[in-house]
Amino acid sequence: MIRLLAMRELRSLFSQPSTWFILALLQFVFAWFFLGRTETFLEIQPQLTQLANPPGVTAVVAVPLFNTLALLLMMLTPLFTMRLIAEERRNQTFALLLSAPISSAHIVLGKCLGLLIFLLLMMATVPLMLWSLAIGTHLDQGLIFSNLLGLALLTTSYIAIGAYFSALTAQPIIAAISALITLVGLWLADMLATSATSPWHMLSPLYHFQNFNSGLLDNRDAAFFVLLSATLLILTVRKVQQRVD
Amino acid sequence: MSREGALSADARTLFDTSLHIRLYFTLFFIIHSGALILANSEVTLSARNLTRRFGNQEVIHDLSLELRRGEVLGLLGHNGAGKSTTLKMLTGCLPPSGGGITVCGVDLLKNSCQAKQHIGYLPETPPLYRELSVHDFLTFAAKLRGMAAKEVPAAVTETQQRCGLESVSRKLIATLSKGYQQRVGIAQAIIHRPAVIVLDEPTVGLDPAQIRDIRALIRELGNSSSVILSTHLLSEVENVCDRVEIMQRGKLIYSDSSAGMKHYKDVSGFTLTLRNPPPLAELASIAGVQHVEAISATQFRILHTAETNPSSALLTLATQNNWQLEQLTPLHTSLEEVFMKITDAESALTGVAR
Structure with missing residues (x-):
């Protein structure tokens, strides 16, 4: 049932022209940024060789690229999550799901999974670009893997946050803006807390992504993402169960 | 006396047994037909x-x-x-x-x-x-x-x-x-x-x-x-x-x-258009007519009891006396009106305007 709903979500996404438009623009941005970083690397390569322990191509190209991707994701995810439940409510298609023999948890998980697959597909070109460098040089696969894992966890938590706001309202635009403000707010809370030990850092998904970004796999970061996603998904399911049309 | 009493006792047991059998069959049928009804309309x-x-x-x-x-x-x-x-x-x-x-x-x-x-x-x-x-x-x-x-x-x-x-x-x-x-x-x-x-x-x-x-x-x-x-x-x-x-x-x-x-909606009556109408009393005197009301000079509303319909008698009279019948339409309160009646009655009962 979850798979059926996820596939439906994907089909609907891909049948909208706006999705393809956003996809095309994003691929352009990714490629541009990737080329820019590669060029920078080629320029500074002679200076790097003089260092005792120089950063490799993965650290110079991949790490900033994934970092930018994480920031972009913060702005982009609300645009996609806003539709999840709010639009179904607005178009009155939610009754189809509510009167079907499936639980609210299935509805929420199916929809979120569909969107997660979509966003991962959207970002899939980035590691492909990076692996294309493997033709000419040696890549730090571990670093790329930790970034990919971190990005997947980050995306999941963003979707969970977006889905919750989408379940609160029947107006997709309100869902998008509230989710965006929440994500930016969490990021700002992290950025504006000057003290390194400030508890505000702990609240920000992007702060927890930093360790993955630099190739450090920490249980605490992974646990943070899992807990955040699970909590918000449960809240969303509860909201759907109440079914305030 | 005692012989007669014994006989009657025998007869009574026989009667009792047959009653039992009959009762059994009746119950049997009631239960089974009951089950049948339930199965039909679950x-x-x-x-x-x-x-x-x-x-x-x-x-x-x-x-x-x-x-x-x-x-x-x-x-x-x-x-x-x-x-x-x-x-x-x-x-x-x-x-x-x-x-x-x-x-x-x-x-x-x-x-x-x-x-x-x-x-x-x-x-x-x-x-x-x-x-x-x-x-x-x-x-x-x-x-x-x-x-x-x-x-x-x-x-x-x-x-x-x-x-x-x-x-x-x-x-x-x-x-x-x-x-x-x-x-x-x-x-x-x-x-x-x-x-x-x-x-x-x-x-x-x-x-x-x-x-x-x-x-x-x-x-x-x-x-x-x-x-x-x-x-x-x-x-x-x-x-x-x-x-x-x-x-x-x-x-x-x-x-x-x-x-x-x-x-509920069937009201017994019809409207009648006669180009050359007789006096109202003459229409009212036709057997079965309960009430006659003149809508205009040539149009009348006639109500009758549900059992007797005077329309055929009226038709015969109309041709006999040259009333020049033009139209005869049965009265139908539309379901709409019944609905309004029911909802209005309910409104009146609860004293809230609809």
Whole structure:
């Protein structure tokens, strides 16, 4: 049932022209940024060789690229999550799901999974670009893997946050803006807390992504993402169960 | 004396035995015919004492209804009477604030997934994913309702046929006309052959030919399943429903068979147009006429008892006396008026303006 709903979500996404438009623009941005970083690397390569322990191509190209991707994701995810439940409510298609023999948890998980697959597909070109460098040089696969894992966890938590706001309202635009403000707010809370030990850092998904970004796999970061996603998904399911049309 | 007494005692035992046998057979028949009746009209949907509050406002008050297999029930009411809210609760789309709902013997509120398998629901606005084609959408709907994957294609084909959708099967729902979209809405509600079909104003926005088709389809569905439909069109109730429940301000105020309601509306009488009318007293003296009233110089309203119809006597007299009969129309209070009468009476009773 979850798979059926996820596939439906994907089909609907891909049948909208706006999705393809956003996809095309994003691929352009990714490629541009990737080329820019590669060029920078080629320029500074002679200076790097003089260092005792120089950063490799993965650290110079991949790490900033994934970092930018994480920031972009913060702005982009609300645009996609806003539709999840709010639009179904607005178009009155939610009754189809509510009167079907499936639980609210299935509805929420199916929809979120569909969107997660979509966003991962959207970002899939980035590691492909990076692996294309493997033709000419040696890549730090571990670093790329930790970034990919971190990005997947980050995306999941963003979707969970977006889905919750989408379940609160029947107006997709309100869902998008509230989710965006929440994500930016969490990021700002992290950025504006000057003290390194400030508890505000702990609240920000992007702060927890930093360790993955630099190739450090920490249980605490992974646990943070899992807990955040699970909590918000449960809240969303509860909201759907109440079914305030 | 003693011999006679012995005989009579024998006779009494004989009589007792035969009584026992007869009693046994009678009971046997009662029990079995009872079982037969129950099997014929199994209760598919029952709602007990449903209430629903939105904030402090109670919109549905203590509503109970029962639906049997093979029955089409019309839920009739003004806009805002609470029909859609009731149907939302019956399909599990809106949890009631109080009361219980059972679908095919399964509690909808406790075992919602199991109970919802027996429900097909068409809301006020058909729930359609406009970006899918009719075929894909129906396939999705069938799987969503838990049909086995190998049964789905056959069910989709059959349902498309029933709802007249074969010609638009590959078209996107967004490109279909309102009538076709409504049919897709009905198709998704019946594709999994549910025992209870709930249709919220199924013929709204359709043209007369489509309305006729849909009504025929609903009648057909009513043979194998139970159908409950809400409407504010009285003709729909007359044509389609076996039973009608009238709803006003969140309460069921009147319940009868559709035929019973028709009976309600029959008023015995007719209007008569005579170009050369006799005096009023002469019309009143015809046997069976209870009351004559002149509408204009040539038009009269005649009321008679239900048992005796004076129209044939009147026709004979009209030709004999050259009254020049032009028109004779039986009086029909429309179902509309009956409905208004019932709802108005209820308003007067509760002392609230409608």
